Structures are given as C-alpha cells and as structure tokens.
Amino acid sequence: MAASSRTLEITVISAENLKLDRKPIKKNASVTVRTDTNSQFRTTEMETEGGSYPRWNEKLVLDMPTHSRSITVEVQCKTSYGVRTIGTASIPASDFVGGYVPEGYLHFLSYRLRDHMGERNGIINISVRMKVPEMYACSSSTTSSHSKMGFPAAGNNNSGGGVAIGVPVWYGAYQKNY
Amino acid sequence: MGGCFSDVRGGKDAVGGALPRPTEPNAKNDGAHNDAIEFFYREHGAYPLFTQLELSFSASKLLDLDVTSKSDPMVVVYLKKNDGKLEELGRTEVILNNLNPVWIQKVSVAYQFEMVQNLIFRVYDVDTQYHNVPVKTLNLRDQEFLGEGSCVLSEIVTKQNRSLTLTLKGKNGHGGLRNFGTLTVHAEETIASRSAVEIKFRCAHLDNKDLFSKSDPFLRISRTVETGGSIPICKTEVVDNNLNPTWKPLCLSMQQFGSKDTPLVIECFDFNSDGNHVLIGKLQKSVADLEKLFKEKSGVNFFIPSSRADHEKVLKGQLFVDQFCEKEQFSFVDYISSGFELNFMVAVDFTGSNGDPRKPESLHHIDPYGRLNSYQQAITEVGQVIQFYDADKSFPAWGFGGRTANGTVSHCFNLNGNASESEVVGVEGIMAAYANALRNVALSGPTLFGQVVNRAAEIAASSLSSNNNKYYVLLIITDGILTDLQETKDALVRASNLPLSILIVGVGNADFKQMEILDADNGQRLESSTGRIATRDIVQFVPMRDVQSGQISVVQGLLEELPGQFLSYMRSMDIKPLTFNAAAQASTA
Numbered sequence: 225m226a227a228s229s230r231t232l233e234i235t236v237i238s239a240e241n242l243k244l245d246r247k248p249i250k251k252n253a254s255v256t257v258r259t260d261t262n263s264q265f266r267t268t269e270m271e272t273e274g275g276s277y278p279r280w281n282e283k284l285v286l287d288m289p290t291h292s293r294s295i296t297v298e299v300q301c302k303t304s305y306g307v308r309t310i311g312t313a314s315i316p317a318s319d320f321v322g323g324y325v326p327e328g329y330l331h332f333l334s335y336r337l338r339d340h341m342g343e344r345n346g347i348i349n350i351s352v353r354m355k356v357p358e359m360y361a362c363s364s365s366t367t368s369s370h371s372k373m374g375f376p377a378a379g380n381n382n383s384g385g386g387v388a389i390g391v392p393v394w395y396g397a398y399q400k401n402y
Numbered sequence: 403m404g405g406c407f408s409d410v411r412g413g414k415d416a417v418g419g420a421l422p423r424p425t426e427p428n429a430k431n432d433g434a435h436n437d438a439i440e441f442f443y444r445e446h447g448a449y450p451l452f453t454q455l456e457l458s459f460s461a462s463k464l465l466d467l468d469v470t471s472k473s474d475p476m477v478v479v480y481l482k483k484n485d486g487k488l489e490e491l492g493r494t495e496v497i498l499n500n501l502n503p504v505w506i507q508k509v510s511v512a513y514q515f516e517m518v519q520n521l522i523f524r525v526y527d528v529d530t531q532y533h534n535v536p537v538k539t540l541n542l543r544d545q546e547f548l549g550e551g552s553c554v555l556s557e558i559v560t561k562q563n564r565s566l567t568l569t570l571k572g573k574n575g576h577g578g579l580r581n582f583g584t585l586t587v588h589a590e591e592t593i594a595s596r597s598a599v600e601i602k603f604r605c606a607h608l609d610n611k612d613l614f615s616k617s618d619p620f621l622r623i624s625r626t627v628e629t630g631g632s633i634p635i636c637k638t639e640v641v642d643n644n645l646n647p648t649w650k651p652l653c654l655s656m657q658q659f660g661s662k663d664t665p666l667v668i669e670c671f672d673f674n675s676d677g678n679h680v681l682i683g684k685l686q687k688s689v690a691d692l693e694k695l696f697k698e699k700s701g702v703n704f705f706i707p708s709s710r711a712d713h714e715k716v717l718k719g720q721l722f723v724d725q726f727c728e729k730e731q732f733s734f735v736d737y738i739s740s741g742f743e744l745n746f747m748v749a750v751d752f753t754g755s756n757g758d759p760r761k762p763e764s765l766h767h768i769d770p771y772g773r774l775n776s777y778q779q780a781i782t783e784v785g786q787v788i789q790f791y792d793a794d795k796s797f798p799a800w801g802f803g804g805r806t807a808n809g810t811v812s813h814c815f816n817l818n819g820n821a822s823e824s825e826v827v828g829v830e831g832i833m834a835a836y837a838n839a840l841r842n843v844a845l846s847g848p849t850l851f852g853q854v855v856n857r858a859a860e861i862a863a864s865s866l867s868s869n870n871n872k873y874y875v876l877l878i879i880t881d882g883i884l885t886d887l888q889e890t891k892d893a894l895v896r897a898s899n900l901p902l903s904i905l906i907v908g909v910g911n912a913d914f915k916q917m918e919i920l921d922a923d924n925g926q927r928l929e930s931s932t933g934r935i936a937t938r939d940i941v942q943f944v945p946m947r948d949v950q951s952g953q954i955s956v957v958q959g960l961l962e963e964l965p966g967q968f969l970s971y972m973r974s975m976d977i978k979p980l981t982f983n984a985a986a987q988a989s990t991a
Contacts (some may be wrong), residue, residue, distance in 0.1 A: 241535075248531065273650075275411065275533055313933060324863035325900070332899045332974055334927070334935040347927070347935055 229287040231355040232295070232320075236268050238279040239299055239337070240347040242310050248276035252302040253310065255348070257284050260294045260314075270302060276346075288354075293317055297348055299337055311337030311345040320352040328356040408471045410675045411533040413498025414620070418506045418636030419652030436512075437735045438965040442790055442957055452515065454592045455559070456508040456657075458633050459494055461525060461570075463583035464501040467546045472499045472677055473527035475548060476537065477585070479509045482520035482552075484951060491521075493537045496528045499677025501583070506622075506634045507537070510592065511555065512958075519555040523585055525570065539925040547573060549582035558589045563629040565589075590627065592657055596733055599659075599689060602651040602725035603638065606701065607718045609645075611672040611680045616643045618673040619682060623652075623666055625659055632667055635659060640673040651725060654689075662690040668721065670704060681706070683717045696726035732979050734965035737972060738791070740979035742871045744968075746788040746797050747861070748832055749854040750777060750817060751880035752804030752839070753847040756910075759840055765881055765910050766840060776909040778833065780879050780946050783956040784907060785829030788877065798824040798861070799835050802854050804843035811846045813853040815839075848885030851878060855893035855904065862902040870977055873901045873968055882912040888931055890920065895930035899937040903967045905960055908945040917943040938970050939963075 236255045243249065251272045258265035264286050271278035288295065298312040313335035320331045330353045339345045436454065459477050467473050476496045480488040492509035513519070525548040532540060549570030558566045570582035603621055611617045620640045624632040635658045641647035659666060665686050671679040683704025687695070695702060701720035708715055738744070757764030765776045774782065789795055799817040806815050816824040817835040819842060826835045858876040865872045884890055894904065906921075908914045921943040922928055928936040944959035972978075 248533075277535075316932070319934065324860050326867040329866060330975060332937045334937055336929055336933045336935055338933070 229289045230357075232286045232288045233283060233353045233355060234266075234286065234295075235283045235351045236280045236297075237349040237351060238274070238277065238281075239349065240277050242276045242278070242299060242301070242337075242346040244301055244303070244308060244310060249301050249310065250275055251278075253278045254300055254302070255280065256298045256300065257286060258296050258298070259286060259288050259292050260296065261289055261292060263287075263289060288317070297335065297337075297350065299346070299348060309340065311339045311348075313337050313348055315352075321354055327354060329353070408468060408474050408499050408675075409496075409528070409531045409533055410498065412496060412528075412531065412535075413474070413675070413677075414618075414640035414673060415495075415533060416637060416639040416650065416652070417495045418634075418658070419623075419638070419654055436958075436961065436965060437733050438738075438961045439958055441735045441738070442787065442961070445790070452512045455511050455513045455555075455589045456592050457511060457558075458505065458508050458588045458590070459523075459585065460502075460504040460588075461583055461585045462502045463581065464503070464525065464570075465527075465548050465580070465582055466501055467527045467548065468499075468529075471675075472501050473546075473548060474498055474529075474532075475500065475503050476526050476528050476540075476545075477505060477509075478524045478526065478542065479511070480522040480524070481511075482522055483948075488522060493540075495537055496532045496540075497677075499675070504634060506636060513555055513559060513589075520552065521555055522550065522552045523568070523587065524550045525585060536925050549585070551585045553587070555589075558587055563588075565629075588627075588633065590633075593660075596731050596736070597656040598653055598729045598731055600651050600653045600725065600727045600729060601692060601696075601723060602648070604646075604648040604722045604724050605670060606646045606720050606722065608647075608670065608704075609682050609717060609719060611682060616645050617682060618642045619644065619647050619670055620673055620679075621649065622669045622671060623654075623659075624669070625664060625666055635666075648724065653729075655731070659689055662693075663688050670719070670721075683719050685721060692723050693726050695721075696723040731973075732969075734968055737968070737979045740981045742873065742980065743793055744788075744791040745794075745872055745874050746792045747858050747874065747876045748781070748788075748797055748799045748817075749814075749851075749876065749878045750781075750799070750801045750836060750839075751849065751878075752801045752843055752845050753849045753881070754803075754845045755847065755849065755883060756845060756881050759845065766845065768837065768840065776946065777836065777879060779950075780907050780909050781832050781836065782829060783946075783949065784877060784879070784960060785832065787957055787960050788875070789829055795828050796825045797827075797832060799826045799832050800824060800854055800857070801839050801843060802851070803845070803847050803849055804839070805846040806843055813850050814857050815843070849880065849883060850886055850889055851880075851884065852886070852889040852893040854878065855890065855897055858902060858904070859893070859897035859900055862897070862900045866901070870901070870975070871980060873903070873971070875964065876902065876904045877907060878904065879907045879909060881910040882908045882914050882917060884916050887916055887919070891928045892930040892932070894920065894941060895928050895934050895936045898928075898940050901971050902940060903964055904941045905964070906941065906943045907960075908943065908947075911947065914943065914945055917945075938967065938974075940967055942967075 234257050242253060252270045254268050254270045256265055256267040266284035266286055268280045268282045271280055294314050294316045296312055296314050299310045300307050301310050319333060330351055332351045334347055334349045336344055337346045337348055464473055464475055474496050477494045479491045481491050482488055491511055494505035495507040497503040526545040527548050528545050530544050551568030551570050553566055565586055565588040567584050567586045569584055608617055608619055618640050620638050622634055622637040624634045626632045638649040665688050667686050669684040670682040672682055673679055683706055685702055685704050701722045704717045704719045705714040756766045759766040767775050800814050801817050802813045805811050817839050818826050819838055826832055862874040906917055908917060920941045922939045942963040948954055949956045949959055
C-alpha cells in the first residue's frame with residue numbers, strides 16, 4: 225500500500241544572531257517551513273521578546289510528499305517597511321529520514337541561514353520527527369522500537385522495489401556514500 | 403577605538419536563572435559537580451584529591467573607559483599552566499555601566515590539594531553588543547582591557563572568610579601611575595544536587611521611582627553565606643514601565659540556593675541605564691517560604707531599610723509567586739547506576755607522520771626491552787577508565803591511515819586483522835591487536851577521521867532500534883595533524899544528534915590547534931560543508947603530554963566533558979534513568 229505523503233512534526237525551537245542590513249533585529253521574527261514542492265507551508269507566531277535570538281518552541285505539522293528531497297526553512301521579520309526575509313536554510317530529507325536511525329526518532333538539528341545574497345545570517349535550531357504511519361506504530365513513546373513493521377523497515381532495503389514507505393527514491397544511494 | 407555606547411539591552415538581560423537550549427549541556431563553569439570522576443575514584447577505594455569550588459567576583463574603583471557612560475565590566479579567569487600558557491576556565495556575565503560591580507555568574511574550578519594552581523583574572527570593558535549573546539563567544543580582542551590580578555588558588559581557600567582582594571595592575575604586571583582598582587574573589591564549595599525549582603514571580607503596587615514614566619523593575623536574589631555577607635545568585639530580566647510586572651520563570655538549582663530553608667534576600671530595583679539602579683524594596687524568604695506563598699496564593703510586602711537601624715518601613719508593594727515547580731535533574735551517575743551502558747570504541751592512528759616504527763624516535767616504536775611507546779601508554783592509561791565504565795569490556799577497535807595487506811590504504815580497518823569482526827576484549831585485547839597490526843599494516847596517510855567517526859555513528863544509530871539506554875564513546879588516539887579538517891567536521895556534525903561522544907587523545911608533541919577547533923570550547927559550533935551545524939558539542943580533546951606532566955590525571959582529562967555531553971543528550975530526548983517510574987513521577991508533581 226503506497227503512502228503518498230508522510231507527516232512531519234517540526235518544532236521550531238530558536239534562532240541565533242539574526243540581522244537585517246547588518247544590524248541585529250529587534251523583534252517580530254517568524255519562521256515558515258515549506259516542502260520543496262511548495263505544496264504546503266506552515267508559519268510560526270511572531271516572536272517579540274528575544275530580539276535577534278528569538279525562541280518560539282512552536283510545533284508545526286506538515287505533510288511531506290514521498291518523493292520530496294528537502295524542506296525549506298525561512299526566517300522573516302516584520303518591519304515597518306513590510307515583511308523581509310532574513311535568511312533561509314534547505315534541509316535535505318536525508319538528515320531526518322533513513323540512515324541507521326529508526327523511524328520516528330526525534331532529530332535535533334541546526335542549520336546556517338543564508339540571506340538572498342548568499343551571505344551567512346544566523347543559525348536556526350529545530351527538531352524534526354517523522355510520524356510513523358498509525359497502523360504500524362507500536363506505541364507513542366519516543367523510546368520504543370519501531371522494528372515491527374509489515375515489510376522491511378528503513379535500514380536494510382536497498383532495492384526499494386514496489387515497497388513504498390515514504391522514503392525518498394534515492395535513499396539507497398545515501399546509505400552507501402556518506 | 404574608544405567605546406562610546408553601552409549595550410543597554412544587554413544590561414536588561416536575566417542572569418543566572420535562565421533555561422538553557424535543550425541540547426546545550428550546563429556550561430563547564432556552572433558549578434556542576436563532576437560525579438563521573440568522583441564515582442571512578444570512590445569505586446577504586448580512593449578519594450578524589452580535589453574539591454569543586456565556585457568563585458564569585460566583585461570589584462571596586464575600576465577604570466572608566468567608556469566615553470558617555472561607564473565601563474561595562476566582565477571578568478575572565480585563566481589557569482596558568484606549567485609551560486606558561488593560559489587556559490581559560492570561565493567568564494562572568496557583563497554588568498552595565500558600573501565601576502563597582504558585583505557579578506552573579508560564578509566560575510567553577512577544581513581545587514587540587516597537591517598542586518600549585520596559578521590563577522590569572524582579567525577584567526575587560528565590553529564594548530560590543532552582548533544582549534542575548536553567550537558570554538563565552540565574546541571576542542576579547544574587541545574589548546578594552548581594564549586590569550589584571552593573579553594569585554594562587556590556595557591563597558583564597560586558606561583565608562578565614564575565603565575571600566581575597568587583589569590590586570589590579572596593567573598588562574604584564576606594571577602598575578604604573580594609574581589606579582586600576584581592586585578585584586575581590588570569593589571561593590565556595592559546590593554541593594552536588596539534583597533538585598531545581600522553577601519559579602515565576604509577580605509584583606503589585608510597586609513604588610514609582612522614575613520621574614516621567616513608571617519604574618522599570620527587576621528582581622535580584624542573593625543568598626547569605628556562612629562567613630557573613632551575601633552573594634547574588636541570579637537576577638530577572640527588566641520589565642519596562644510597569645508597577646505590576648510579571649517576569650519570565652527563573653530556574654534555580656539547589657547548588658545556587660543552598661537548601662530549601664536557606665534565607666534568600668530578594669531585592670526589587672528600578673533599572674536605570676546609567677547603571678545606578680534604585681532600590682524599590684527588599685524582603686527575605688527561603689525557597690520553602692516561596693513555596694508556601696504559591697500554595698496560599700498570598701503576597702508578601704517589601705520593606706525599605708531605614709536610616710534608623712531599628713525601624714524598617716513596610717511598603718505597599720507586594721511579591722507573589724505565580725508558579726512554583728520542583729524539578730529533578732538526574733546526574734550522570736544516576737543514569738549509569740540504573741543500568742545505562744557506556745560502550746567504548748577505539749581508533750588508532752597509523753599514518754606516516756608517526757615515524758618509521760623501526761626507528762626508536764617513532765611514536766609506534768616497539769621497544770625490545772618492554773618500555774611502552776606513546777600509543778601503548780595512551781592505550782593503557784585510557785584503558786583503565788574505559789574498562790571501568792564499559793560493562794562488557796568488548797571494544798570495537800580500528801586503525802586508520804594504514805596500508806593493509808591487500809595493498810590499499812584504509813581509513814577504517816579492523817585492528818585485530820579480522821575481516822568481519824572488529825571487537826577485541828579488554829585492554830589486553832587492544833594492546834595485542836595493536837601489536838599485531840603494526841606487524842601487518844604499513845604506516846601511510848593521509849590523516850582522516852571521517853570514516854571512523856561515520857562507523858561509530860552507524861553503530862550508535864543502529865542501537866536506537868532496540869533500546870535507548872546505550873551511549874557510545876569513540877576514542878581516537880592520534881599524533882594530531884588532520885589532512886582534511888572539513889571532512890572531519892562534516893562527519894562530526896552528522897553524528898552530533900546521536901548518543902555518541904568523541905574523545906581525541908593527542909600523543910607526541912605536535913601543535914594540536916586543529917583539535918582545539920574541533921573541541922569547540924570557545925562556543926563556535928562546528929559547521930558542515932552542507933550548511934548543517936552541530937546540534938551539540940560531542941568532542942573532547944586531551945593532549946597526553948598534559949597528563950604525563952602531571953597537570954591533570956587521565957581520568958579527569960577524559961571524563962571532564964563526557965558527563966555533560968551524555969546528560970545533554972538524555973535530557974534533550976527526555977530519557978530518564980531506568981529505575982525512574984511513573985509512580986515516582988506523580989509524587990514529585
């Protein structure tokens with residue numbers, strides 16, 4: 225049975241050293257997360273207390289299509305001139321799916337943000353968890369194993385033939401050369 | 403470059419009570435007791451020859467180097483090692499506009515009874531922005547030097563009130579005609595504790611101390627010390643223009659407040675950007691009293707000490723506790739004794755830079771009379787620690803940078819020469835495999851850690867499918883110069899959110915600058931070539947020559963950062979010790 229998309233839980237934790245025009249921002253930063261097919265996006269609330277080191281701790285839930293290769297995280301700031309983009313980071317799906325780590329693992333990840341000129345502009349801290357499809361989930365605890373699936377779990381299936389479990393097509397290639 | 407403006411926003415930040423980023427371990431200088439080291443010694447029947455201390459600082463009559471305001475001072479503490487090099491131990495926070503500051507942030511130092519520890523204190527005026535910036539990332543070259551003092555740690559500890567006042571001097575000890583002021587250092591033993599409380603304070607009806615607007619209040623909490631006087635433990639952030647403020651929750655550990663019955667002094671000040679904060683009121687309550695205030699939902703009045711010693715004026719302003727929550731923070735030893743396993747892996751450098759093993763100068767030379775070479779010494783010394791903590795004493799052991807029997811250079815080959823199984827048993831197993839590999843593998847190069855780190859990460863990640871009570875530690879023994887620093891950074895970043903730590907042991911006399919970059923103790927997180935940044939610092943570097951010169955024991959060097967790295971992983975993943983069950987959880991609520 226093919227799953228056309230997987231549910232991603234992304235918690236936008238915080239960002240560091242955000243600047244606009246080389247000056248640290250004062251407030252009103254928000255984060256938008258979107259799939260690479262641009263089919264879905266979610267945005268956090270604006271943060272007003274942390275200045276250029278805002279903390280949101282906000283969970284966003286997205287459906288990521290099976291063949292998606294990455295998600296994009298964009299940090300914006302609402303200024304009196306309108307909403308301006310501070311920087312974006314592209315997160316390859318391989319960073320939170322596949323590899324030797326079991327499905328449903330809570331990945332704490334951080335990325336360098338780059339502005340529209342390609343210059344470095346701060347860091348974004350998030351956590352990502354790919355939800356295990358309901359019928360195969362053993363329990364909802366973070367610590368239980370997910371090895372009791374009806375078909376080979378991520379980790380030892382290179383062929384990918386006909387078994388669609390929401391893992392990107394190029395997964396086999398990732399496994400070999402990191 | 404004269405500093406003109408102070409960072410007023412930085413001066414309004416909370417200090418000492420903040421909640422850290424999930425994956426950040428408590429900083430090295432938060433006074434956390436290193437119970438991993440103490441556990442090791444105690445189990446061997448010995449008692450550690452050191453005691454953990456917290457240093458607090460205050461200064462008076464500092465130089466004023468800012469043009470339109472006063473200096474914004476910060477203290478940096480260094481340990482002067484035998485070779486004259488300075489190792490930074492920690493920093494205080496930055497205080498706004500104050501030439502007579504009392505700092506809140508403590509610096510932790512291990513007081514070694516049998517060693518002479520030379521400490522150097524440098525005071526800087528911070529001119530760059532520091533609002534919300536981690537203090538350890540401030541670049542000292544951008545700041546202005548205010549003065550330096552030095553002493554031997556035992557001088558402070560042996561004084562009756564455990565405080566020492568030093569006259570500050572210019573760089574290189576020249577006093578000259580300028581008066582740099584004085585710095586007072588106070589030392590206190592830290593208590594190992596796992597309790598913490600999270601408190602949310604609110605005030606009502608505070609007096610207005612500002613002329614054209616309302617007060618900008620903040621709270622400062624201090625603890626009385628047995629030798630008299632009080633030491634500030636934290637302050638809240640500033641709430642602007644508000645006589646009925648609510649502050650963000652403060653998280654205080656028992657190390658900071660002593661015990662639930664220790665009297666704490668809570669002062670409410672009106673913030674002024676020129677540094678002269680006006681006292682609105684104060685009161686004295688213990689943590690147990692604050693818990694009572696929370697339960698009864700009642701307030702307590704502030705008072706102002708009056709010039710007449712016997713009379714205090716009770717004010718209208720009141721303090722309320724809106725939230726009070728006790729938390730338990732398990733220690734490293736709590737996890738280990740509940741059944742969490744540490745699994746060690748070893749990787750040995752087989753690159754040509756070690757020197758031809760047939761020559762006696764080579765780091766890999768096997769001495770016919772049985773004297774251990776640098777690698778064998780490192781394996782033996784490090785081995786006693788890892789054997790203690792690794793229950794099954796079965797270690798995967800690899801070599802890297804050597805040309806194996808089939809003629810190709812491998813950056814991750816099994817040390818025991820076995821094609822499929824990399825494990826060896828016990829320290830003797832590692833030694834035997836090492837000697838065996840020296841006979842069969844030719845030293846080659848280049849020096850790359852990436853593959854062994856990736857292999858260790860694979861093993862750590864795979865273990866997650868079956869359980870989460872294992873933590874892996876990869877020991878890399880190397881002579882130190884990496885050929886491709888970025889490749890190593892990439893592998894480390896990819897491994898940084900896994901239950902894995904990397905301990906790099908440096909043998910020989912090379913310049914280990916690169917290793918210090920990887921160790922990231924200056925707060926600069928590692929960045930991979932794809933733009934990903936390390937989730938946490940998983941590397942620690944120990945140069946064997948520091949161990950051999952007696953400056954630190956191998957146990958201390960290896961175990962210094964490991965408990966913090968282990969705890970940062972467990973806490974961020976919300977994993978508790980195995981014996982902690984639901985019943986216990988309900989009772990602490």
